[in-house]
Amino acid sequence: MRLYLAMPSVVVALLLAALGVAAITRGWVLPMNRRHVxxxxxxxxxQLVAAFGLCWxxxxxxxxSGINIRQWGTLTGSxxxxxxxxxxxxxxxxxGN
Incomplete structure (x- = not known):
C-alpha cells in the first residue's frame, strides 16, 4: 500500500464528508458557495456520495491486490x-435573470 497516496486522499474524503454532514444537518455551506447553492x-x-466514491x-x-476486483472497484468508485x-x-x- 502506498501510504503517501492513501493518507491525503482519506483526509480529503473525510473533509468532504464532514462538509456534507454539515450541509445536511445544519444547512451550512462554505462561504464561497453560499450564493450559488x-x-x-x-x-x-x-458531497457525501463523492466522499464515499473517493474512499471506495x-x-x-x-x-x-486482486487485479480483477481492483479494476471493477476503482471503476465503481469513479x-x-x-x-x-x-x-x-x-x-x-x-x-439567468
Whole structure:
C-alpha cells in the first residue's frame, strides 16, 4: 500500500464528508458557495456520495491486490464520484435573470 497516496486522499474524503454532514444537518455551506447553492441538503448528499466514491477508490486502488476486483472497484468508485459531482451540480441555482 502506498501510504503517501492513501493518507491525503482519506483526509480529503473525510473533509468532504464532514462538509456534507454539515450541509445536511445544519444547512451550512462554505462561504464561497453560499450564493450559488440553491438546495443545500441535496448539495450535502452529493458531497457525501463523492466522499464515499473517493474512499471506495482508495480502498480498491491501493489496498486490494486482486487485479480483477481492483479494476471493477476503482471503476465503481469513479462512478460514485461522478454521481456525487452531478448531484452537487444539480443543487446549484439556474443561470439567468
Amino acid at each position: 440553491h438546495r443545500v441538503r441535496l448539495y450535502g448528499w452529493g 477508490q482508495v480502498v480498491f486502488g491501493l489496498v486490494i 462512478g460514485l464520484l461522478v454521481t456525487g459531482l452531478i448531484v452537487m451540480m444539480v443543487s446549484y441555482r439556474p443561470a
